[in-house]
Amino acid sequence: MRKIVIDIDNTLWDFAPVLYERLNDANPGFPRPSEWRSWSFWKGLISAEKLYRTIRDVHMEQDRFEPYSEAHFFLERLKTDGFYIVIASHREKETFSSTRKWLEKNALPFDEIHLSYDKTVLFGECWGIIDDSPVTLDKARSAGIVRAGLKNPWNEREDHPLFANLDEIYDYLQTECTSEK
Numbered sequence: 373m374r375k376i377v378i379d380i381d382n383t384l385w386d387f388a389p390v391l392y393e394r395l396n397d398a399n400p401g402f403p404r405p406s407e408w409r410s411w412s413f414w415k416g417l418i419s420a421e422k423l424y425r426t427i428r429d430v431h432m433e434q435d436r437f438e439p440y441s442e443a444h445f446f447l448e449r450l451k452t453d454g455f456y457i458v459i460a461s462h463r464e465k466e467t468f469s470s471t472r473k474w475l476e477k478n479a480l481p482f483d484e485i486h487l488s489y490d491k492t493v494l495f496g497e498c499w500g501i502i503d504d505s506p507v508t509l510d511k512a513r514s515a516g517i518v519r520a521g522l523k524n525p526w527n528e529r530e531d532h533p534l535f536a537n538l539d540e541i542y543d544y545l546q547t548e549c550t551s552e553k
């Protein structure tokens with residue numbers, strides 16, 4: 373069975389605008405997501421501690437937010453295709469129940485939830501990963517696993533398979549599966 377690791381933020385839902393709103397409340401004039409041109413866009417604008425606290429607060433309220441409209445169908449098709457789905461998010465352990473509640477509330481199919489600060493621990497036994505982080509995608513390339521993500525200002529300059537939506541990612545994964553046969 374193929375194991376696939378799937379990110380949450382900016383992969384299964386539109387996290388950036390929510391994060392932006394909160395960063396802008398705390399720090400008026402904060403650049404908009406369209407100006408987040410690298411993974412370290414926040415450096416020099418806000419402390420790491422404040423950023424992570426803001427992100428954690430959003431994660432604790434995860435069930436207030438909607439997934440992308442294609443998220444359910446995307447995961448359902450992967451399930452039907454026989455994938456083992458690991459939902460993996462860079463978030464604090466205490467957000468586990470709000471994360472699970474959100475997945476269940478939105479009927480998003482999964483087999484396992486992995487919350488940590490290092491997704492590479494999953495790479496050894498996984499076929500591929502879907503993530504928007506250029507750092508994670510770089511690591512996936514080095515590990516030689518299939519990788520893809522939604523295209524965003526912070527990753528579009530990097531050399532990775534990036535797509536406009538989850539339907540396009542699904543089609544890409546199909547071609548990757550076929551090319552292995």
Ligand SMILES: [Mg+2]
Nearest residue numbers: 379381382504
């Ligand atoms: Mg993400």
